[in-house]
Amino acid sequence: IKLLLGIVYFYAGLAKLNSDWLLNAMPLKIWLPAKFDTPFIGSFLGEEWVQFLFSWSGAIYDLSIPFLLLYKRTRPYAFVMVVIFHVLTRVLFPIGMFPYVMIVSALIFFDAKVHLKILRLLFKVFKINGARFNNQTVFNERSSFKLRLKHMV
Numbered sequence: 001i002k003l004l005l006g007i008v009y010f011y012a013g014l015a016k017l018n019s020d021w022l023l024n025a026m027p028l029k030i031w032l033p034a035k036f037d038t039p040f041i042g043s044f045l046g047e048e049w050v051q052f053l054f055s056w057s058g059a060i061y062d063l064s065i066p067f068l069l070l071y072k073r074t075r076p077y078a079f080v081m082v083v084i085f086h087v088l089t090r091v092l093f094p095i096g097m098f099p100y101v102m103i104v105s106a107l108i109f110f111d112a113k114v115h116l117k118i119l120r121l122l123f124k125v126f127k128i129n130g131a132r133f134n135n136q137t138v139f140n141e142r143s144s145f146k147l148r149l150k151h152m153v
Helices: 002-015 019-023 028-035 048-070 075-092 098-109 112-125 135-152
Strands: none
Touching (some): 019 048, 028 048, 048 098
């Protein structure tokens, strides 16, 4: 799954390695000024230097993020970049669920311990009984049920 996610990002970066994207900042020169009403950054989106910054940083991001996510030392910083990139993408472009899917998918690069921490946090925030989802507890309950059944017969 990590490889597949890496391919998605890397291929997106390769697709941006062309003169329209890097030397002319197209199509961002067309798309970004239309978002002038975006809070905080809208007034900058009509600036040519911002359009080039977005073009180049988008290409560099897509080409490098799979490698940054693979390397344990850079992974937390890379994940922050993933969140910023995709939240910004969601704000600027109407591309549906894709940004959310990519943010959640990037968690696959983290160890299982991180996933458990996230689940515990979600259980706590949403007041969910985590014992229902604990495989060890379920296994022990089934085992004890089988033992009780065995002794009854």
